[in-house]
Amino acid sequence: MKKEYRTIREVVGPLMLVEGVEGVKYNELVEIKQADGEIRQGKVLEINRDKALVQLFEASRGLKISTSKASFLGHGIELAVSTDMLGRIFDGMGKPKDGGADIIAEKRVDINGQPINPAARDYPDEFIQTGISAIDGLNTLVRGQKLPVFSASGLPHADLAAQIARQAKVLGGESNFAVVFAAMGITYEEADFFIRDFRKTGAIDRAVLFMNLASDPAVERIATPRMALTAAEYLAFDKGMHVLVIMTDITNYAEALREVSAARKEVPGRRGYPGYMYTDLASLYERAGRIRGKEGSITQIPILTMPEDDKTHPIPDLTGYITEGQIILSRDLYKRGFNPPIDVLPSLSRLKDKGIGANKTREDHADTMNQLFAAYASGKQAKELSAILGDAALTDTDKKYAKFAEEFEKRYINQSFTVSRSIEETLDLGWELLSLLPRSELKRIKDKFIDKYLGKIEE
Secondary structure, three states, X not given: OOEEEXXXXXXXXXXXXXXXXXXXXXXXXXXXXXXOOOEEEEEEEEEEOOEEEEEEOOOOOOOOOOOOEEEEOOOOOEEXXXXXXXXXXXXXXXXXXXXXXOOOOOEEEEOOOOOOOHHHEEOOOOEEEOOOHHHHOOOOEEOOOEOOEEEOOOOOHHHHHHHHHHHOEEOOOHHHEEEEXXXXXXXXXXXXXXXXXXXXXXXXXHEEEEEEEOOOOHHHHHHHHHHXXXXXXXXXHHOOOEEEEEEEOHHHHHHXXXXXXXXXXXXXXXXXXXXXXXXXXXXXXXOOEEEOOOOOEEEEEEEEEOHHHOOOOHHHHHHHXXXXXXXXXXXXXXXXXXXXXXXXXXXXXXXHHHOOOOOOOOXXXXXXXXXXXXXXXXXXXHHHHHHHHOHHHOOHHHHHHHHHHHHHHHHXXXXXXXXXXXXXXXXXXXXXXXXXXXXXXOOOOOHHHHHHHHHHHHO
């Protein structure tokens, strides 16, 4: 039952103060009804005795507090969930924006969710194929993992996000795979790019899209990823689906957190972000995982643009602590025309060893991955040495490593945003590149694999 109050005392920016309230809870939804029938929404940010501080979802412009009534709805923001969500596009608050009908809810779920009990978690150990060699071959994504992409201003993280959403699949379980895509604070052009790409490639049929534009209110931006994760939890744990959640851009989300924190006059932490940002980000990232005894899973790829290309900025820094690795995009590779410009050496997937090997990818995967890393690092060092001292300073082996590094970037990392490679194609390509080096240099690969796989190429 709604409790109505005519005691709105003050509105400052997006914040509104209501006095004389009883039994109101933190995060509770509020409706503000004006005399002309217009309804605006907000949520309770703070309660102090009989005073409630409300954050409006829309601008407060034109709000007449003398004739308005505030109704407290008794529950937080809820999302209507159903399998009919697949193939649909919603705004940041879960309302359809594709011209289709409202979702007929199987149930309504509070978007703040519950953390997964650590004792009930199952260990992530199943390979997810993204079709991108630099990820599948060297920084493997595992079902139930949180693997962020660290990008920078001007780099093509939107193209990479669309490519992963289009190509990703669990081998052997393709029919039961879904993508939940949450876009926060993006421009109209970016939103249009994602929607057109999903529709053109047919990926929309197995996807749920939540779109929050840069012109939408900051408080909606804070709700958007929670909407997406609530939809993902329903599909994964109620319907047994393997769900990949892609969230872009976490930096815009953190900026919205800072904006709301400043409006509440909270004491700022590092670089003006609220001191609770670590906890807040963890409340999103920790909703990924697998639950023992349940078929479904949630795998997360949050994408963030590092301000000033700074890995030590609070947003990438805290994200790196909470998640299991990072994929880093390189401005240098992008300038040289390589796409996707993934810098494989500083990139890391902490769970990659659990998702590769016989019966998952292929028996030779771990050995070739280690050898490719080592050879590329040696090749880059040889190229740097050559740039300083000239080619004459390089040994014959150094020259082969330098040649390997060039070919590795050209053929392995560079594959365009439209090519999808199977894991077998990625592993075979790795062997082709390793064949540029003398056999004596392949010290990280077992002899039986060298004979079996390199022998085929040499024939």
